[in-house]
Amino acid sequence: MSRATGLLIAAPRSGSGKTTVALGIQRALVRRGLRVRGAKCGPDYIDPAFHMAATGMPSFNFDSFAMDREFLNTLAAQSAAGTDIVIAEGSMGLFDGVRQKLGHTGASADIAAVFGWPVVLVLDVSGHAQSAAAVALGCARFDPRIEIAGVVLNRVASQRHRNLVEDGLERIGLPVLGALMRNNDLILPERHLGLVQAGETDELDRRLEHLADLVETSIDLDKLLALGRPTQIGLATCGTTLTPPGQRIALATDQAFSFVYQHVLAHWRAAGAEIATFSPLANEPPPNDADICWLPGGYPELHAGRIADATSFLQGLRSFARTRPVHGECGGYMVLGEALEDGDGNVHRMAGLLPVSTSYAKRKIHLGYRVAHLLHDGPLGSAGRRLVGHEFHYASIMQGDTSKDTAFAAVTDAEGTDLGTMGHRVGTTTGSFFHVIAHS
Structure with a gap:
């Protein structure tokens, strides 16, 4: 073919x-x-x-x-x-x-x-x-x-x-x-x-x-x-596509939140999901008629002051999280945490939905494929679900709860080396530095 x-x-x-x-x-x-x-x-x-x-x-x-x-x-x-x-x-x-x-x-x-x-x-x-x-x-x-x-x-x-x-x-x-x-x-x-x-x-x-x-x-x-x-193109198709995390997905979309794979969005839509975008930098809360809020990666460290001052966004996000799932990838994970330190050493309060504080001032590169196994049921699948993705960021974790009870997933690198746990989960709010590419 x-x-x-x-x-x-x-x-x-x-x-x-x-x-x-x-x-x-x-x-x-x-x-x-x-x-x-x-x-x-x-x-x-x-x-x-x-x-x-x-x-x-x-x-x-x-x-x-x-x-x-x-x-x-x-x-x-x-x-x-x-x-x-x-x-x-x-x-x-x-x-x-x-x-x-x-x-x-x-x-x-x-x-x-x-x-x-x-x-x-x-x-x-x-x-x-x-x-x-x-x-x-x-x-x-x-x-x-x-x-x-x-x-x-x-x-x-x-x-x-x-x-x-x-x-x-x-x-x-x-x-x-x-x-x-x-x-x-x-x-x-x-x-x-x-x-x-x-x-x-x-x-x-x-x-x-x-x-x-x-x-x-x-x-x-x-x-x-x-x-x-x-x-x-071989005759067999489908494979490791990503199941939509909800019917109507509130997706943060602006210069601070832009790292979304087009194949993910295409397959969510093909499965019948609707995607409603909103801009945290414009101080917009997630749409209240959505089933889940997704904060993708991007460059929140370059806009940390504006995000901290975006009270409608932060209050709307906290309100959303009381009744529905919220998930953050990389930059989105940082915003779901307690605080974010920018490159100049200024600390900005974030949403406070996850027990983690991150710093871009203390830069260290984290790069490579990651294979994650979910530790709990959540928007990306049931406990034990295997996900394949990657990690690429310079942020460091300043402080955070590292117990397995609050971790998002157990991870290895591409060669199977055990890297411990990654990310956090509190109620239906989840997040990590892991960018998901596909289910497996």
């Missing part, structure tokens, strides 16, 4: 410019009148929002560790329907993942192999010339399941530099699809969890148009389009 063609834009390592290249290609192809869909390999909230801005269509995450093949088939079928081409973006390096059996590592290469998508390799050639071909050759030979169909050179210093790099690539027979010169105007603003969110990026549409202009003049789009292959 096949539908839209697809390509994966990947790189040997992080920081090579694959997001810039992917966005430029996506917007340039949209300007040609093609129906383009973005996709992101692995856990990431921010890049898919940029894909959506570039293409006008939601961008799903594909994750070979967190999702079974049936669920991947479902997402691929939805992405390919009514689409001419899927331009997927890898994460980290092409083969970077966890230590699991081949095909289940979470690496971008797994996704290229599953769907038969050729890989366009973005090579950051700053600091080397012909040696870049050795890197590309290693990528081409490392995994026989995938095909490196061509390369895009990035951060080229001069025409002479480009000639030297292409000399090396000619020796190994890899076609160069184009080259982007070293240009600080191509850099999108970043903050501690990655790019600044699409909704916060000044003049985003102008930036995307500029990227598309550069791609049009620097990359052979006709040759690139010809490399695309039909997306191979």
Whole structure:
């Protein structure tokens, strides 16, 4: 079964410019009148929002560790329907993942192999010339399941530099699809969890148009389009989708609460759930006609003062929690706690629904896949339910009840190492730093 063609834009390592290249290609192809869909390999909230801005269509995450093949088939079928081409973006390096059996590592290469998508390799050639071909050759030979169909050179210093790099690539027979010169105007603003969110990026549409202009003049789009292959979708679908936590879901949505996977929302809606958004930063309480309130992750630490002063939101949240479930992921969990210390050391009172206080001033990175087993019945499932997701934050817990009676879940890392318990539960209010991707 096949539908839209697809390509994966990947790189040997992080920081090579694959997001810039992917966005430029996506917007340039949209300007040609093609129906383009973005996709992101692995856990990431921010890049898919940029894909959506570039293409006008939601961008799903594909994750070979967190999702079974049936669920991947479902997402691929939805992405390919009514689409001419899927331009997927890898994460980290092409083969970077966890230590699991081949095909289940979470690496971008797994996704290229599953769907038969050729890989366009973005090579950051700053600091080397012909040696870049050795890197590309290693990528081409490392995994026989995938095909490196061509390369895009990035951060080229001069025409002479480009000639030297292409000399090396000619020796190994890899076609160069184009080259982007070293240009600080191509850099999108970043903050501690990655790019600044699409909704916060000044003049985003102008930036995307500029990227598309550069791609049009620097990359052979006709040759690139010809490399695309039909997306191979297996017959079995469904798999590890997420059951809606309620019929009508009050979803916090603004610049402080924006980390929601599009595949989660799509499958909640497909199961018949309604999603009612509200803005804590606008001092809006959760809609009173909702069955559950969901506070997603985001950047509450950047808006802690406004949240602390949002009395209608906080009072409405506390009132809601007296009769219905409330769940917080990462940033939402921090807001459900007693207090949040911002980066300047200022402590702000939060909702006080969970016995935890967090600090962004005492920064420590927490990063990786997590497998959680629920300790109690709740909005994400019954006690014992297995969830797969990830953790990515810099906040530290200043104080909190660590007893198992109030914990949200028992967790391990991707290799099964016991990490103890995570998060908290008080009555029907739950929360943790865990971002759920799928049930299993």
